[in-house]
Amino acid sequence: MKFAIFGLGNIGLPLTCIFASIGKVIAADIDKKKVEMINKGISPLPNEELVPELLKKYVEEKKIEATTDLEYAAKNSDVKIIIVPLVIDKNKKPDFSAVISVSEVIGKNLKKEDLVIVSTTMPIGATRNIVGKILEKKSKLKAGEDFYLVYAPEQAMNPHVIKDLTENYEQIIGGVNKRSAEKAMEIYEKINRKRVILVKNCETAELIKLSGVGLYRYVNIGIAAEIAKICEKFDIDYIEVMENTNLIKFYHLHKPTIGIGGHCAPVYPYFVFNQFKEFKLLKDSIKINESLPKRSVELIKKSVGSLKNKKIAVLGLSYKGDVKEDRFSPTYEIIKILKRERAKIFIHDPFYTKEELENKTKAKYIQENELEKMDGVIVATDHKEYKRLDFPKNLMFVFDGKSFLDPEKITEKGIKYLAIGRSCF
Numbered sequence: 001m002k003f004a005i006f007g008l009g010n011i012g013l014p015l016t017c018i019f020a021s022i023g024k025v026i027a028a029d030i031d032k033k034k035v036e037m038i039n040k041g042i043s044p045l046p047n048e049e050l051v052p053e054l055l056k057k058y059v060e061e062k063k064i065e066a067t068t069d070l071e072y073a074a075k076n077s078d079v080k081i082i083i084v085p086l087v088i089d090k091n092k093k094p095d096f097s098a099v100i101s102v103s104e105v106i107g108k109n110l111k112k113e114d115l116v117i118v119s120t121t122m123p124i125g126a127t128r129n130i131v132g133k134i135l136e137k138k139s140k141l142k143a144g145e146d147f148y149l150v151y152a153p154e155q156a157m158n159p160h161v162i163k164d165l166t167e168n169y170e171q172i173i174g175g176v177n178k179r180s181a182e183k184a185m186e187i188y189e190k191i192n193r194k195r196v197i198l199v200k201n202c203e204t205a206e207l208i209k210l211s212g213v214g215l216y217r218y219v220n221i222g223i224a225a226e227i228a229k230i231c232e233k234f235d236i237d238y239i240e241v242m243e244n245t246n247l248i249k250f251y252h253l254h255k256p257t258i259g260i261g262g263h264c265a266p267v268y269p270y271f272v273f274n275q276f277k278e279f280k281l282l283k284d285s286i287k288i289n290e291s292l293p294k295r296s297v298e299l300i301k302k303s304v305g306s307l308k309n310k311k312i313a314v315l316g317l318s319y320k321g322d323v324k325e326d327r328f329s330p331t332y333e334i335i336k337i338l339k340r341e342r343a344k345i346f347i348h349d350p351f352y353t354k355e356e357l358e359n360k361t362k363a364k365y366i367q368e369n370e371l372e373k374m375d376g377v378i379v380a381t382d383h384k385e386y387k388r389l390d391f392p393k394n395l396m397f398v399f400d401g402k403s404f405l406d407p408e409k410i411t412e413k414g415i416k417y418l419a420i421g422r423s424c425f
Contacts, residue, residue, distance in 0.1 A: 004077035107138025174205025214268030228421025238421030258401030259330020261319020316381020
């Protein structure tokens with residue numbers, strides 16, 4: 001069986017390795033440098049578990065071939081998997097340009113009995129009404145009759161995407177019709193050892209994906225932020241409330257956070273909101289969650305006063321711990337706000353070089369052993385490395401943006417420990 005995977009990002013490249021275990025894969029991407037690395041057996045995702053060794057193995061066995069020629073990939077495959085980015089534009093509307101471009105290439109090279117799998121997170125109805133319509137128009141074939149079309153969302157997190165997709169989570173499949181879904185199921189049963197679940201249609205599968213990180217998790221983060229306000233008012237520790245509430249298995253409060261980042265959580269709520277403006281709970285959650293960086297800086301100002309000319313080190317550019325991923329990282333907004341406050345800003349992240357950090361943030365690089373030169377520290381990312389830090393006594397404050405540090409270890413040195421929902425320290 002010959003597969004073509006369009007999009008070699010954080011999910012697409014692990015998927016390439018997974019499908020290479022059962023067939024030949026043509027891995028297609030417009031990034032020439034990435035394609036060259038893959039063809040040499042070098043992973044563009046060096047920190048992603050299993051990918052570096054599996055990629056090298058399958059390239060040497062000639063089971064993976066990378067290319068920038070999307071036409072070639074579409075023409076020489078029986079199964080085409082779309083996992084290109086779907087982002088939001090400056091007006092917070094979905095930008096389908098990459099999905100449309102790939103769909104047009106596939107459509108022009110589609111054969112009878114081919115299977116097209118959409119794995120990009122999509123607004124409800126987009127698989128059938130955008131990808132499907134393009135494929136039918138370009139190929140003159142009928143979806144569900146001449147070729148098969150399904151939506152198969154990927155539930156995974158870096159850096160263990162391969163294990164998530166093959167062992168940890170069930171694979172949901174929704175087709176434009178039952179026949180399409182069953183065709184896809186035959187393939188996914190070969191790679192998913194957990195369970196493959198067929199749902200009624202692709203729209204159901206699309207909503208299942210959006211209901212997780214796009215709705216449940218996003219709204220839960222907003223609820224945490226609001227409960228944290230109550231904690232601040234009554235001098236209660238949010239973490240103590242959260243941990244004891246969550247002892248009951250039906251409850252799952254999230255930690256309060258400095259902000260939301262990554263290519264999923266800040267984006268997917270808008271896929272739903274743009275289709276359902278009357279979703280008031282989501283609208284309020286968006287407002288709450290997007291204000292978290294500003295709220296964090298306001299908490300610091302309330303405690304220590306003006307930040308003008310204060311030397312502040314921001315630790316962490318990645319949006320979450322122990323990965324190199326800064327898309328929509330709240331650190332960018334934190335730095336922007338600190339600049340407006342006329343603070344002197346320094347940046348550190350162990351996953352980025354000095355040049356990368358300074359180019360991306362326009363802040364000055366600082367090493368961990370130079371923190372004694374600072375007035376305060378904002379720990380924006382929960383890297384394990386930061387949990388082990390011994391903060392110097394001269395600091396005015398440490399703001400714990402992920403509520404993962406030990407408050408007593410900090411306060412016993414006479415340093416103010418600050419965090420959302422934790423003003424009791």
